[in-house]
Amino acid sequence: MEEARWYVAHTFSGYENKVASDIQIVVDNRNLHDLIQEVKIPTETVVEVKDDGTKKEYQRKLMPGYVFVKMVMTDDSWHIVKDIRGCTGFVGPEGDPMPLTDEEVRKNSLERVSVEVAYAVGDLVNVIDGPLEGFSGTVNSIDAENNSVEVTVSMFGRENRVEFELDQLEKVEE
Numbered sequence: 001m002e003e004a005r006w007y008v009a010h011t012f013s014g015y016e017n018k019v020a021s022d023i024q025i026v027v028d029n030r031n032l033h034d035l036i037q038e039v040k041i042p043t044e045t046v047v048e049v050k051d052d053g054t055k056k057e058y059q060r061k062l063m064p065g066y067v068f069v070k071m072v073m074t075d076d077s078w079h080i081v082k083d084i085r086g087c088t089g090f091v092g093p094e095g096d097p098m099p100l101t102d103e104e105v106r107k108n109s110l111e112r113v114s115v116e117v118a119y120a121v122g123d124l125v126n127v128i129d130g131p132l133e134g135f136s137g138t139v140n141s142i143d144a145e146n147n148s149v150e151v152t153v154s155m156f157g158r159e160n161r162v163e164f165e166l167d168q169l170e171k172v173e174e
Contacts, residue, residue, distance in 0.1 A: 011065055
C-alpha cells in the first residue's frame with residue numbers, strides 16, 4: 001500500500017470543525033484508520049485582554065475554509081472526504097487532489113520533525129547554516145520541542161546570545 005500524504009480539503013466557511021469531526025466519525029465507524037490517518041485544522045491560541053483587564057483565551061483558525069487530511073489517496077478515501085457535508089473538494093489543479101510537499105507540511109506544523117543533536121549544554125559548536133555560518137560559540141540551552149538552541153557567540157569583541165535551529169549547529173570535535 002502506498003504511503004499516506006497530507007492533502008487539503010476545502011470547506012464552506014465555518015464548517016471546518018464539522019467536516020473534520022464527520023471525517024473522523026466515518027473513519028472510526030468503518031475502521032478506515034489505514035486509509036485516513038489524521039485530520040487537522042491548524043489553529044493558534046490567542047489571548048485577548050478586555051478593557052477591564054480580564055483575559056480571554058481562544059483558538060483562532062490559521063487557514064479558515066481548509067481542513068488538512070493525512071490519507072492514502074484511493075477512490076474510496078477520495079469519496080469519503082469529498083462526500084462529507086460542507087466539503088467542497090480538494091485543493092489542487094482543476095480540483096484534482098495535490099499532496100503537500102515536505103516543505104509545506106513543515107511550514108504548516110502538521111508533523112514534528114525530530115532532530116538528533118550530537119552536542120549538549122556547555123559544548124563548543126560551529127554554525128554550519130544561516131547568516132552566522134562560520135562562527136563558533138558555546139551552547140547555553142537546548143529546547144528540542146521548539147527546535148531551538150541558544151548559543152553565546154563572540155562577534156566584534158562582544159559576547160552575544162543568539163538563537164539557532166537545532167540543525168544549524170555541529171559540535172566542534174577536539
